[in-house]
Amino acid sequence: MNDAPLLQVNGVGKRFGGFIALADIELSVTLGERVGLVGPNGSGKSTLVNCICGTLRNETGSVRFAGHRLEGLSAHERTRLGLARSFQLPRPFATMSLAENLRVPILYAVNVRNGHAMTDIEGRCDELLHMVGLHEKAHRLPRDLTQIEMRKLELARAMAAEPRLLISDEAMAGLSHGEVDDILALLLKLNEQGVTIIMIEHIMRAVLAFSQRLVVLVAGRKIADGDPQEVVRQRDVVEAYLGS
Amino acid sequence: MRNTTFVALLVVAASVVFAAMMWIHNGYVFFAGYVVLQYIVLATAWNILGGYTGYVNFGIAAFFACGAYSTVVLEKLWSPPLIVMILAGGLVSGIIGLGTGYLTLRLRGTFFGIATLALAVVAQTLITNWDFVGGSRGAYIIRPEHAPLLPLDYIQYLCLWMLILSVVALATARAIEHSRLGVGFATIRDDELAAEASGVPTLRLKLIATVLSGGFMGMAGAPLPFYVTYLDPSSGFNLSYAVNTIAMPLIGGTSSWVGPLIGAILLGTLQQVATVTISSALSLLIVGLMLVGFVVAAPNGIIGWFAPATRTRMRRLRGGR
Amino acid sequence: MDLSFNLLGNAIMSGILLGGFYAAVSIGVSISFGMLDIVNIAQPAFILLGSYVAYIANTWWGADPILASVIAMPLFYLLGVAIYTVYEISFERRGDTSLRGLSFFFGLLFITEVTLVLVFGVDYRLVEARYIGPSFFLGQIEFPLRLLVPFLVALVMLGALQLFLSRSFLGRAVQAVAQDPQALRLMAANPTRIKRIAFGISIATASLAGAVLIIIQPVEPSVGRDYIGRIFAIVVLGGLGSMSGTLVAAILLGIAENFTATFYGPSWSPAVSFGILLLTLAVRPSGLFGRA
Numbered sequence A: 001m002n003d004a005p006l007l008q009v010n011g012v013g014k015r016f017g018g019f020i021a022l023a024d025i026e027l028s029v030t031l032g033e034r035v036g037l038v039g040p041n042g043s044g045k046s047t048l049v050n051c052i053c054g055t056l057r058n059e060t061g062s063v064r065f066a067g068h069r070l071e072g073l074s075a076h077e078r079t080r081l082g083l084a085r086s087f088q089l090p091r092p093f094a095t096m097s098l099a100e101n102l103r104v105p106i107l108y109a110v111n112v113r114n115g116h117a118m119t120d121i122e123g124r125c126d127e128l129l130h131m132v133g134l135h136e137k138a139h140r141l142p143r144d145l146t147q148i149e150m151r152k153l154e155l156a157r158a159m160a161a162e163p164r165l166l167i168s169d170e171a172m173a174g175l176s177h178g179e180v181d182d183i184l185a186l187l188l189k190l191n192e193q194g195v196t197i198i199m200i201e202h203i204m205r206a207v208l209a210f211s212q213r214l215v216v217l218v219a220g221r222k223i224a225d226g227d228p229q230e231v232v233r234q235r236d237v238v239e240a241y242l243g244s
Numbered sequence B: 001m002r003n004t005t006f007v008a009l010l011v012v013a014a015s016v017v018f019a020a021m022m023w024i025h026n027g028y029v030f031f032a033g034y035v036v037l038q039y040i041v042l043a044t045a046w047n048i049l050g051g052y053t054g055y056v057n058f059g060i061a062a063f064f065a066c067g068a069y070s071t072v073v074l075e076k077l078w079s080p081p082l083i084v085m086i087l088a089g090g091l092v093s094g095i096i097g098l099g100t101g102y103l104t105l106r107l108r109g110t111f112f113g114i115a116t117l118a119l120a121v122v123a124q125t126l127i128t129n130w131d132f133v134g135g136s137r138g139a140y141i142i143r144p145e146h147a148p149l150l151p152l153d154y155i156q157y158l159c160l161w162m163l164i165l166s167v168v169a170l171a172t173a174r175a176i177e178h179s180r181l182g183v184g185f186a187t188i189r190d191d192e193l194a195a196e197a198s199g200v201p202t203l204r205l206k207l208i209a210t211v212l213s214g215g216f217m218g219m220a221g222a223p224l225p226f227y228v229t230y231l232d233p234s235s236g237f238n239l240s241y242a243v244n245t246i247a248m249p250l251i252g253g254t255s256s257w258v259g260p261l262i263g264a265i266l267l268g269t270l271q272q273v274a275t276v277t278i279s280s281a282l283s284l285l286i287v288g289l290m291l292v293g294f295v296v297a298a299p300n301g302i303i304g305w306f307a308p309a310t311r312t313r314m315r316r317l318r319g320g321r
Numbered sequence C: 001m002d003l004s005f006n007l008l009g010n011a012i013m014s015g016i017l018l019g020g021f022y023a024a025v026s027i028g029v030s031i032s033f034g035m036l037d038i039v040n041i042a043q044p045a046f047i048l049l050g051s052y053v054a055y056i057a058n059t060w061w062g063a064d065p066i067l068a069s070v071i072a073m074p075l076f077y078l079l080g081v082a083i084y085t086v087y088e089i090s091f092e093r094r095g096d097t098s099l100r101g102l103s104f105f106f107g108l109l110f111i112t113e114v115t116l117v118l119v120f121g122v123d124y125r126l127v128e129a130r131y132i133g134p135s136f137f138l139g140q141i142e143f144p145l146r147l148l149v150p151f152l153v154a155l156v157m158l159g160a161l162q163l164f165l166s167r168s169f170l171g172r173a174v175q176a177v178a179q180d181p182q183a184l185r186l187m188a189a190n191p192t193r194i195k196r197i198a199f200g201i202s203i204a205t206a207s208l209a210g211a212v213l214i215i216i217q218p219v220e221p222s223v224g225r226d227y228i229g230r231i232f233a234i235v236v237l238g239g240l241g242s243m244s245g246t247l248v249a250a251i252l253l254g255i256a257e258n259f260t261a262t263f264y265g266p267s268w269s270p271a272v273s274f275g276i277l278l279l280t281l282a283v284r285p286s287g288l289f290g291r292a
Helices: A045-053 A075-081 A098-113 A121-132 A147-160 A177-192 A204-210 A235-242 B003-024 B027-053 B060-077 B082-104 B109-128 B154-177 B180-190 B192-197 B202-221 B224-228 B239-252 B258-277 B280-297 B301-306 C002-032 C043-061 C065-092 C097-120 C145-167 C169-179 C181-186 C191-216 C221-238 C243-264 C266-283
Strands: A007-016 A019-029 A034-038 A060-065 A083-086 A165-169 A196-200 A213-218 A221-226 C135-138 C141-144
Touching (some): A034 A204, A083 A147, A147 A177, A177 A196, B003 B027, B082 B109, B082 C266, B109 C221, B180 B192, B239 B280, B239 C097, B280 C097, C097 C221, C145 C191, C145 C243, C221 C266
Parallel strands (some): A034 A196
Antiparallel strands (some): A007 A060
């Protein structure tokens, strides 16, 4: 039984010109874990996701995933290894239907990984759309979707890549109470199916309901990492992020 | 419709066209027909990169003229059969596409467009300074009277080859559309960042598109020296090739192989008529105005008038790979 | 030994003067591409339009070309505003700037060039003015006024624009609009309106650039195409959004081109700018002074 963490982030740093976006980030995530990542706007959460997933290159430190060093691997190679993310602002393929959107990761990530074993792609897309409740709009274009439906499509597309680790980047932002619960239920179900999840959110009740472990990022640095109930009582966390 | 059925239909259509041209038996039909067919190839080739992936290539002249000039070089060296020259033109331009792509495709799409503009001028300058192919004085190529093996005049033979190239180009474009490659191209056009995150190897696919596109343009240019019999840089690198090649898919529609075909036939014949009746400068002006008009007012081109995209069916892919 | 030193010195000096002229020609794109992210490849055609306007004023009324172009600037500004309005509605709003937006400008470039051919023909046109012809000498180094006047005009234009961008509210809004349109909205400034004004200014500079062009060399409609490469090479090499970068890159290009022309022959000149452009894009796309 392998004890090594699924994701290991060591000393990762990233600057934009003179601005230090990330400094010396240490993070490890074990298989099956549910990790919450919170912090004020601009604290570097999305930058960290981008560095892990390969959209940006970190200048210092290293990222290891499932035993592989990710340095030098492009974003699509990391997705093929089993790392997937949803975008904070949904980025659907606008000229393709929902089903066709989901087909892309299956064709380019899953089938490449498993030697083109998946042949019933249409069936799989159907399954995924059912999971997020979008099967009725399978052949519609993304522009016909509501906000929450776009978020669900975004998550479904990330899931279509059959990831071992899914990073959900503020999927709940701006949604209503009931819609937040929808997404929360979806993520919990995915975790039950064996997907390790990092959830980035501002909605604390969802974060606390979801996370086994809570990580707090402030101004590019990690200031807390541990049991959610303890972390939210930490003084520096309260001062920097939660308020009184 | 399976790809093989489609190709068969194309071959039948091409045979009908050629038979009709032979039956009319007017030399002008072949001269004009060659130009229209050449544009079918050019427009289809451009669309593989521009329409499918969204990366604009302004340096059409570089690929096209380099195909033509590779023929000049081969003709002067050892005068091989036309098929060799066509393949050579495709190879040369394909390599140029690979090189340019490798240097610039990591950058944003707009930088790529500017780089292709640069490429056309660099290529023209190099050719202008290359005495072996005549430099700025140009090169004379003797057009044989008769085709080898077949009972055709050489100009009819050139038309036949251009027909064949058109069939190959159109078949390739459609095959791409119905394959995994086509899906990948479309994701690059829609959202390259999301494409990468979904596992699409965007750089590799863009390189493939650039090589295919450039290669076909080179093949379209290869027979040109025999068609014009005198080739110099200013005519080979003429801006009208670039404008037409870009205008045709944008007017016809960039979303499928049908668009460049419609655009090439429509604009090509319009220009042939206009050049004879008004003037070539005016006919070019009309092309320019149509380009701007369509791009502003009808972004989906002529195809867009007939097939509004609100609901889509998931297109079946052939082969799955 | 003395002769080649002389040649070298003159090559460098005229290269610098030429560079100043190139900077004047590139300012417009430095604004539109460098700050507004609008790839206006049609700029050389508008510059040529400016040249022909100066030509007409000069041959019909004997007017000084530079003066005429300054008077014509408001008209060019309005042209810029009109073009940007169409561009914004048709492409920026639809999010299709990289394919159709680019093709739009390509079409404009073409239409302008062909129209000029239809109206003026392909003969070379030039202007007459008191400062075209004479030179003054500093030791062995020659300063042709034909090059010096445009160089000074360029410095004035660049200086004026730099002042505008850094001192006036409108100017600083222009600098802001590329970086953070959202913040601009919060400051009750409409980004679209700011971009429209800025693009209008960039086309207005084409008027003066055109006058300066026809002073330096005789023009005919296809001359614009030589300048696409020069302009974009300068703007990219200098770094997007940097006025001083534009000047430095322009002077470097001017010197490089002059050297190539003097020692290898003028037929290689077009390749210099495009070669520099390709090299910059391949090695350091952010340019010398560009923001990352």
